[in-house]
Amino acid sequence: MGPIEQAFALVFDPYVLGVMLLSALFGLIVGSLPGLTATMATALLVPITFFMAPVPAIAAIVTAVAMAIFAGDIAGALLRIPGTPASAAYVEDAYRMTQQGQAELALGASLVTSAIGGLFGATVLAFSAPALAEFALRFSSFEYFWLACFGLSCAVFISTGSPVKGIASLLIGLFIATIGIDGTAGYPRFSFGNVELMGGVSFIPAMIGMFAVGELLRYATHTGIRIEPPRQAIVHVFRGLGPVLWRYRANIMRGNLIGTAIGILPGAGADIAAWISYAVAKRFSKEPAKFGTGHIEGLVDAGAANNSALGGAWVPALVFGIPGDSITAIVIGVLYMKNMNPGPTVMLHAPELLYAVFITFFVANLMMIPLGYGAIRLARQILHVPRDVLMPIILLFCIVGAFAINNTVFGVGIILVLGLLAFVMEENGFPIAPAILGIVLGPLLEDNFMSSMIKADGRLLGFFERPIAAILGLVTLAIWGWVIGSAGWRALAGGGTSR
Amino acid sequence: MRVNDALTGAVLVLFALAMLAYTVTFPGLPGQDYGPALFPRLIGIGMILTGAILIAGGLRRRGTEPLVDGTGWLRQRPALLRFGAVIGGLVVYMLVSDILGFIPTALGLLFGWLVLFRGGKPVSSLVIALLTVLVVDYAFTRFLLVPLPLGVLQAVIY
Numbered sequence: 001m002g003p004i005e006q007a008f009a010l011v012f013d014p015y016v017l018g019v020m021l022l023s024a025l026f027g028l029i030v031g032s033l034p035g036l037t038a039t040m041a042t043a044l045l046v047p048i049t050f051f052m053a054p055v056p057a058i059a060a061i062v063t064a065v066a067m068a069i070f071a072g073d074i075a076g077a078l079l080r081i082p083g084t085p086a087s088a089a090y091v092e093d094a095y096r097m098t099q100q101g102q103a104e105l106a107l108g109a110s111l112v113t114s115a116i117g118g119l120f121g122a123t124v125l126a127f128s129a130p131a132l133a134e135f136a137l138r139f140s141s142f143e144y145f146w147l148a149c150f151g152l153s154c155a156v157f158i159s160t161g162s163p164v165k166g167i168a169s170l171l172i173g174l175f176i177a178t179i180g181i182d183g184t185a186g187y188p189r190f191s192f193g194n195v196e197l198m199g200g201v202s203f204i205p206a207m208i209g210m211f212a213v214g215e216l217l218r219y220a221t222h223t224g225i226r227i228e229p230p231r232q233a234i235v236h237v238f239r240g241l242g243p244v245l246w247r248y249r250a251n252i253m254r255g256n257l258i259g260t261a262i263g264i265l266p267g268a269g270a271d272i273a274a275w276i277s278y279a280v281a282k283r284f285s286k287e288p289a290k291f292g293t294g295h296i297e298g299l300v301d302a303g304a305a306n307n308s309a310l311g312g313a314w315v316p317a318l319v320f321g322i323p324g325d326s327i328t329a330i331v332i333g334v335l336y337m338k339n340m341n342p343g344p345t346v347m348l349h350a351p352e353l354l355y356a357v358f359i360t361f362f363v364a365n366l367m368m369i370p371l372g373y374g375a376i377r378l379a380r381q382i383l384h385v386p387r388d389v390l391m392p393i394i395l396l397f398c399i400v401g402a403f404a405i406n407n408t409v410f411g412v413g414i415i416l417v418l419g420l421l422a423f424v425m426e427e428n429g430f431p432i433a434p435a436i437l438g439i440v441l442g443p444l445l446e447d448n449f450m451s452s453m454i455k456a457d458g459r460l461l462g463f464f465e466r467p468i469a470a471i472l473g474l475v476t477l478a479i480w481g482w483v484i485g486s487a488g489w490r491a492l493a494g495g496g497t498s499r
Numbered sequence: 500m501r502v503n504d505a506l507t508g509a510v511l512v513l514f515a516l517a518m519l520a521y522t523v524t525f526p527g528l529p530g531q532d533y534g535p536a537l538f539p540r541l542i543g544i545g546m547i548l549t550g551a552i553l554i555a556g557g558l559r560r561r562g563t564e565p566l567v568d569g570t571g572w573l574r575q576r577p578a579l580l581r582f583g584a585v586i587g588g589l590v591v592y593m594l595v596s597d598i599l600g601f602i603p604t605a606l607g608l609l610f611g612w613l614v615l616f617r618g619g620k621p622v623s624s625l626v627i628a629l630l631t632v633l634v635v636d637y638a639f640t641r642f643l644l645v646p647l648p649l650g651v652l653q654a655v656i657y
Contacts, residue, residue: 048643050643051642051643051644164549164552164553164556165553167545167549168507168511168546168549168550168553171542171545171546171549174542175518175539175542175546178538178539178542182535182538184528184534184535185526185528185534185535187525187526187534187535189522189525189535189539190518190521190539213585213589216585217582217585217586220578220581220582220584220585220616221572221578221579221581221582222572222578386617388613388616388617389613389616389617389627391612391616392609392612392613392616393609393627393631395585395588395612396605396608396609396631396632396635397635399589399592399605400601400605400635400639400645400647403645403647404639404643404645407645407646409592409593409596409597412589412592412593413593415589416586416589416590416593419589420586427501428501428502428504428507430507446538449538450533450537450538453533453537454531458531458532458533
C-alpha cells in the first residue's frame with residue numbers, strides 16, 4: 001500500500017470521522033458566539049488532542065478551525081458582531097443585507113464561498129508543500145535562522161497596530177522561550193532553582209493562558225453587550241445563490257488567491273486576509289460606493305479569502321516549522337508533541353501523515369456545506385446560548401486542560417500569569433500574535449543562531465555565504481530597513497506618533 | 500486599563516536591565532566567546548531599544564493623555580469583581596485543589612463564578628456547576644486518564 005492509500009485509510013476511519021464531526025460542531029458553536037475566537041477554539045481543543053493519535057488530533061484542529069471561521073459570519077450577519085475577528089472586514093455589508101431581508105443570501109454566500117476558499121487553500125497546500133519540502137531539504141542552520149527571522153519580521157509588520165509594540169510583544173515571547181535549560185550548554189536559565197521552570201514554560205498552558213484566559217478576562221471586564229438575535233426566519237439558504245456566485249466568480253477566485261498568499265506569509269492569517277481582500281475588492285469594483293451598504297461583492301471576496309488563508313498558513317508550518325498564523329503556531333506545538341516534527345523531513349519519514357493532513361482539509365471543507373447549513377438554520381438557537389454560563393465553564397476547562405499536560409498545578413500558574421500578561425498587553429494595544437510566534441519559534445531561532453555562530457566562528461558575514469541564506473537574509477534586512485527608514489522619515493517630517 | 504506608553508516602555512526597560520544583570524551569572528561555552536547568555540542579551544538590548552521608543556512617544560503625548568487612564572472598567576464595581584473572581588479563583592485552585600480534591604474545589608469555584616456572572620440564580624447555578632464538574636471529572640479521569648486530585652474524597656471512596 002502506498003502512502004496515499006495509507007493516508008486515506010487513516011482518515012476514513014470511523015473514530016477519526018467521529019472526532020471530525022464533534023470538532024465541527026464545537027467549531028461551529030465557538031465560531032458563531034461573539035467573544036470566542038477560532039484561535040481560542042484551537043487552544044481549548046489542544047489538551048484533548050494531547051491524548052489522541054496524530055491524525056485524529058490534527059483532523060480535530062483542522063475541522064474546528066475551518067468551521068469556526070465560517071461560523072463567525074453568522075453572528076456578523078445577524079448581530080453585527082463578528083463571531084471571530086476574521087469576519088470583521090465585511091460585517092457591515094452582511095448585517096445591512098440582513099436588515100434588507102437578505103440574511104439568507106448573505107449567509108448562503110458566505111457558506112459556499114467559505115467552502116470554496118477552504119478547498120482552494122487545501123489544494124495549494126497539497127501541491128506546494130511536497131515540492132517546497134524537497135527544496136527545503138538543502139537548508140542548513142543559516143537558512144533556518146534567516147527563515148525564522150523572516151517569519152517573525154512578517155508577524156511584527158503585517159499585524160495591525162504599531163510595529164514598535166509588535167516588536168516588544170515578539171521580544172516578550174522570545175524571552176519566555178529562553179526560560180529553562182538552554183539548547184547549547186544545558187544551563188538552566190531564569191529558573192531560579194525551580195525544578196518546574198527548568199523544563200521551560202510548557203507550550204499548551206502558555207497558549208491556553210494567552211488566548212483563552214486572556215479573552216475570558218476581557219469578557220469579565222467588558223460585559224454588558226446584550227445579544228438580540230433577529231426574529232426573521234432563515235429557511236431558504238441556497239435560494240437564488242447560483243446566479244449571484246456565478247456573477248462574482250472572478251471575485252471568488254481573487255479572494256482565494258489573496259487569502260492563500262496571505263496565509264502562506266508567516267504571521268498573517270485569516271483576519272488580515274479578509275481585510276486585504278475586502279479592500280482589493282472595493283478598489284477594483286465597478287460599484288465601490290455600494291461597499292458597506294449591504295453589497296454582496298466584498299463579502300464574496302473576503303468570505304473566500306479568510307477560509308483559503310487557513311490552508312495557506314499550513315504551508316510554511318509543515319515545510320519549515322514556521323507558523324503562517326497563530327493557529328498554526330499552536331499546531332506546530334501539537335506536531336512536536338506527536339513526534340511529527342514539522343520540517344522537510346516529515347515528507348521522508350511519514351509521508352502518509354502529511355497526505356492524511358491534506359485529506360482532512362478536503363473532508364472538513366466538504367463537511368462544511370451540510371453542517372454549516374444546519375448551523376445557519378439553528379443560528380437563532382445557538383445565539384441564545386447564555387455566555388454568562390458558558391464563560392465560567394470554559395474557565396474550568398482551561399484549568400483542567402492546563403493541569404492535564406504535566407499533572408501539576410504549575411500549569412494553572414502559567415495560564416494565570418500569561419493570561420494576565422495577554423490581557424494587559426491587549427488593553428494597551430500590544431498585539432498577542434507576535435508573542436505567541438516568539439514562544440514557538442524562540443528555540444528554533446536560538447538553536448539555529450547558536451549553531452550558525454559556532455560554524456561561522458562568530459563571523460557575522462558567515463550568515464550570508466550560502467546563496468539561499470544570503471537572499472533570505474537580505475530580504476529580511478530590507479524589510480527592517482524599509483520599516484525603520486519610513487518610521488524615521490515620518491518622525492523627521494514632524495508629528496510622527498508611534499501608534 | 501490603559502496606561503501611557505511611557506510607563507509600559509519604562510517597565511520594559513527596567514525588566515530588560517534586570518534580565519541583563521542576571522545573565523552575567525551564566526557560564527560561557529568552553530573555547531567560545533559566547534554562550535547561553537548571548538541570546539537573552541540580544542533580546543534584552545532589543546527590549547531596551549523598543550522601550551526607549553515607547554517612552555519617547557509616550558512623553559510626546561503626555562499633555563493630551565493621562566499617565567494612567569483609570570476610567571472604563573476600573574471604575575465599575577461589577578467588572579472589577581468579576582476580574583478579581585477569575586484571578587482569585589485560579590489562585591485558590593492552585594492552593595487548595597491538592598488538599599480538597601478536584602471535585603469540591605471545582606464545584607465551589609464554578610458555582611461562585613456562575614452566581615457572580617449571572618447575577619444571582621443560585622439554584623440553577625448549583626445544578627449547572629454540579630453537572631459540569633461531574634462530566635469534566637468523568638471525561639478526564641476515565642477517558643483521558645488524567646489523575647485529577649481526589650483530596651478529601653479519597654477517604655470517602657477508599
